[in-house]
Amino acid sequence: MRILHTSDWHIGRTFHGHSTLDALRGVLEALTEQVRTHDVDLVIVAGDVFDSATPSAGCYPLLTDTLAAFRDAGATVVVTSGNHDSAARLGFQAGLLRDGIHVLTDTQQVGTPITLSDEHGPVHVYGIPYLEPALVRHQWPGVRTQAAALGHAMDLVRADLAARGGRSVAIAHCFAAGVAPTPSLERDIQQGGLDVVPLQTFDGVDYMALGHIHGRQQLAPHIRYAGAPLHYSFGEGDKPRGSWLVDIDAQGFGEATWLELPVPRRLVTLTASLEDLLADERFAADEAAWVCAQYTDTLPQRDPLRRLQARFPHCASVVHLPEQQEHDDARTYVQRVRAAQTDRELIEAFLVHVRAGEGATERESDLLRDLLDEQALAEAHA
Structure with a gap:
């Protein structure tokens, strides 16, 4: 079975005040061409489909057009929600979607797979929506962290898989241990503490498709992030954009190949x-x-x-970003102010402080001298 793994579309995000909808549409059309060219059986979208819990009206047609295009290209589609999505808004029409397109946002369905088959038998696809501990602890008593929430979800997956047998793929949206986050986009990530999910949490499945990190990452041969299909910050400018093409063979995970996507503007x-x-x-x-x-x-x-x-x-x-300058005077600003004997020295100390060591220019010194002389003359005649 051949799988295309993508994530973090962030439909509706702006780039320094500029809309990205047209650029993203072109990239997702290229993604659709990958599905068609490589005879993909299953497309996985691992969360953060939208950039906001309240996407604008123009975001919905791009999503529906793209999912329909994947299906028309012959692939089954499984979409999960991420931390930027509203699970309710993303999933409200899940029951009305055409056959072969599945949007999984309901935590009560975790552990119940979408099952596909190939010549080697069934492949069970377990979608895990983004798990906010505060929202699932009433359902899963004792869960207090995202790591615990993912652990419980994967326990449900493994229990179901043990009963069914066969090969398996799971999808999650989280910050897994061992990744190097890209700057600025994963603004909700906590790199330390309890929100980091240990890799052993994902034991027991043949492929783990992750979302949340905007650069591609391989944490193990069968545990990967696909990253975002579009650059959303300058810190990501040198990171490749694309998707993982994953082959599941008779034994489970076979191989994964990186497919480049076009970059609309460098x-x-x-x-x-x-x-x-x-x-x-x-x-x-x-x-x-x-x-x-x-x-x-x-x-x-x-x-x-x-x-x-x-x-x-x-x-x-x-x-x-002024170049660093070395100064012989290592005194602090307060020390220079206290050492000033005249108004001119006081102003010079201030200029050196706010200009990263650069004092008054020759022209500014002339102006200061004239102004201070005028002030002194005025005070003398007051």
Whole structure:
């Protein structure tokens, strides 16, 4: 049996104020082509289908069109909910979906599989929606953490599988021990403490399809994250986008192959002085990319975003990142203020403090001298 594992579509997410719906639609069309080209039997979407618990109206057609396209390409589809989804909203029409499309959001159904068959017999697919401990502890007494919730869910899976026999695939949306999270997107992850799920929790199934991490990860040959199909932050810019093509043979897990997805627009982070960013030819190849510009000038510059967008129309973020300077004066700001003997020395101490060590320029020194002289003259005649 051939499985395509994807996750974390985040339909409706914006990128620095820009809609991603059109870009995501193109990527999901490419994903559909993967299903068709590789004769996929089962598509797994491991949570975070939507980016919000209250997605806008424009998000629903993209989901329904994509799921229908998967089915038309010949695949059964199993979708689970993630922490960004509203399980109720995502699953409300589960009973009305066409045959072969399954949206699993009900915790009471954990341990009850969707069963498919191939020439080697049955393959049981167990979908586990995102488990919020506070919402399931009344159903599963004693559960206080996500690790405990996943442990209980997998106990239900293993018990059912022991009775049925056959090969198995499970789906979960969680932070598993051993992963390296990508920056900024997994904003709900707690890397330490009780929300980390030990790998042994997933023992007993032939393939574990995980969601929640936005970069691909292999925790064991049969335990993997597919990551998001689209880049949603500059921190992910160098991470490949794609899906796992998983083969289940007569004995269970066979192999997994990474299938690349197209990147609608590259993401780059450029670091240089503002003048170089605006004029240097080494950045010419990046003019059509999404750009995060980090300008290294000592002092903040006037209107940098507007100026940069004249060269980089898709410059979405500007960060002032002054180069570190070494100073002979190791005194603290408070020490410099206390040591100041004149108003000019007091102002100079303030400028050095707020400008990362850069004091007044020659022109600013002239202005300060004139202003302080005028003030002294006015006080003398008061």
